[in-house]
Amino acid sequence: MSTDPGWGAWDVTVAYGGQVALEGVTLAVPQGSVSAVVGGDGAGKTTLLRCLAGAVRARSGRVEAPPQREIGFMPTATGAWRELTVAENVEFVGAAHRIRGKELRARRDELLEAAGLEKVLDRQAGMLSGGMRHKLAFSLAMLHKPRMLILDEPSTGVDPVSRVDLWRLIAQAAVDGTAIAMATTYLDEAERCATVLVLDGGRVLQSGTPDEVMADSPGTITATHQPPDPELAWRRGRIFHTWHPGPPRPGEQPIAPDMEDAVVAAALSSLSRTGSEPDKDVS
Structure with a gap:
C-alpha cells in the first residue's frame, strides 16, 4: 500500500449565498479505510462529500484529494442508467474513462462477479432489484480503480441482504487500498468504519x-x-x-x-x- 498522502477536508467552510452549509468541518480520508459521515437531513453530509469531489468550492479551509479523474463517486440516486443494460452501463462509464477492449472486459468481469451481477449483463438496469442497482452503481464507481471513493448514502433503501453484500464490496475496496468517504443513514455501518464524523446543521457534533x-x-x-x-x-x-x-x-x-x-x-x-x-x- 502506498504512503497516505493526507487526503480530506480541514476546517472547511462552505456557503451558498448567505447560507452557511458547512462551518469549520474537518474529515480525514486516509487510504485503506472507510471514513463515515452521519447526520440528519440538512446536516451537510452531501455538501462535504461534493466538496471532497471538487464539485463544491470551499469558502475557507483546505481540501486535499486526488485529481477528479482518480475519484469515484456514487450519488444517492444509485448512479446507474435505467434504460441501459448492465453491460451497456459498464461500456458507457468505461468510455468516459477511456477503458476499452480486453481491459474493460476484464475489469467488468471482476467487479460484476464480486457483486453477483455476472449473469444479468443483458438486463436493463431499471429491471434490476433496488439492491442490484446499488451494487451496479458501486461497480461503475469503481470501474476506473479510483484512489478515492465517495459514497453518498449507498445503502439507503436497500434490502438487508443486499446491504450486507454492498458493505462487503466497500470493505474489500478499503482493504485494496482505496480511500473511502461515506455518508450513511445506518449507524451500525458507521460503527464498523475507521472514523465517524457526526454533523448537525453544518457543524461538527462529534468526531x-x-x-x-x-x-x-x-x-x-x-x-x-x-x-x-x-x-x-x-x-x-x-x-x-x-x-x-x-x-x-x-x-x-x-x-x-x-x-x-x-x-x-x-x-x-x-x-x-x-x-x-x-x-x-x-x-
Missing part, C-alpha cells in the same frame, strides 16, 4: 474513532420503560433510552452508549445549549 465517539458521549444515558421526559427519550426495542446533560443522579444506573445512543446524545446536548426543539432523527 473520532467509533470507540472515541461512544466514549465521549455527553451527559448520562439510562434505560427505562417510562421516560421522565419524552422529549429526551428515544425508543430502543421494548424500552426507552433517555438522556440528561449532567452526571448520574443518586440511584441512577447509566448504560454504556452504542453508536446510536452517542449520536442522539450529541444532538440533544447541542440542542440543549441552543434551546432548539429536539429532533432525534439523526440517522
